[in-house]
Amino acid sequence: MKLKDSKTYINLARAFTAECSARTRYEFCEYGFRYNGYEAIATLIDRIAYQEFNHARVLYTHLQDAELKQIDNIDVCAGYPFKEKWDLLNNLKLLCEDELDEAKAYDEFQRTAIEEGFEDIAKTFSMIKDVEIRHAKVFEELYKQFKDKQVYKKAKKVAWICPACGYVSFDKEAWEECPLCQAKQGYCDVVLPEDLYF
Numbered sequence: 518m519k520l521k522d523s524k525t526y527i528n529l530a531r532a533f534t535a536e537c538s539a540r541t542r543y544e545f546c547e548y549g550f551r552y553n554g555y556e557a558i559a560t561l562i563d564r565i566a567y568q569e570f571n572h573a574r575v576l577y578t579h580l581q582d583a584e585l586k587q588i589d590n591i592d593v594c595a596g597y598p599f600k601e602k603w604d605l606l607n608n609l610k611l612l613c614e615d616e617l618d619e620a621k622a623y624d625e626f627q628r629t630a631i632e633e634g635f636e637d638i639a640k641t642f643s644m645i646k647d648v649e650i651r652h653a654k655v656f657e658e659l660y661k662q663f664k665d666k667q668v669y670k671k672a673k674k675v676a677w678i679c680p681a682c683g684y685v686s687f688d689k690e691a692w693e694e695c696p697l698c699q700a701k702q703g704y705c706d707v708v709l710p711e712d713l714y715f
Contacts, residue, residue: 518633518634520635520638523633523635524629524633525626525629525630525633525635525638526580526591527591527593528625528626528629528630528642529576529579529580529638530580530591530593531593531595531626532572532576532622532626532642532645533573533576533577533580534593534597535595535597535619535622536569536570536572536573536576537573538597539569539615539619540566540567540569540570540573542612542615543562543563543565543566543569543612544563544566546605546608546609546612547559547562547563547566549603549605549608550562550605553605553703554701554703555605555668555703556701556703556704557680557703557704557705557706557707558659558663558668558703558707560680561655561659561707562612564715565652565655565656568648568652572645572648575641575645576641576645579637579638579641605663606660606663606664609656609657609659609660609663610656610660612652612656613653613656613657613660614653616649616650616652616653617649617650617653619646619649620646620649620650620653623642623643623645623646623649624642624646626642627639627642627643627646654713655709655713655715658709658710658713659707662707669690669691669702669705670689670690670691671689671690671708672689673689674687674688674689675687675688675689675708676708677691677692677705677706677708678705678706679695679697679698679700679704679705679706680704680705680706681698681700681704682695682697682698682700683697684696684697684698691705692705
């Protein structure tokens with residue numbers, strides 16, 4: 518079967534569109550956190566948005582490797598979420614849900630690609646699915662920390678690092694203002710569980 522005649526071809530286009538949509542929604546959320554002084558959380562969201570961009574790039578490359586010299590148009594019919602508003606806490610929960618929904622879609626796309634004989638594309642779908650699950654865990658962790666007001670408070674001493682100047686302190690709570698450069702607490706790196714660093 519030729520790729521352009523397959524469900525996998527349409528799934529690639531759907532996945533590409535979903536990744537572009539996710540990246541833009543995440544940039545909206547990133548803007549909200551940055552605007553409200555949560556620079557470190559905004560930076561983490563921006564990092565995930567950039568990873569979504571690269572997922573779209575990889576998917577686009579698979580489409581461009583199709584037998585066609587030029588693709589003028591692919592009709593894509595799919596639903597995309599428009600849930601996120603300007604509520605910072607709720608957005609973290611919704612971003613987690615979005616990532617899990619994407620992971621489910623990638624699982625389906627992977628099965629279809631295997632059935633149609635596109636093993637390399639199935640592997641791409643599988644790898645992206647794994648990353649989306651990890652993204653969901655990061656958003657879930659950020660949601661819990663933000664909800665419980667634990668972003669800058671921990672049960673034990675941890676390293677609090679100022680990305681602006683490199684100052685490091687070891688304490689249960691981050692400084693309100695960096696003692697070296699006076700950056701506000703929202704600039705201080707967010708401490709995630711070790712298995713969620715990226």
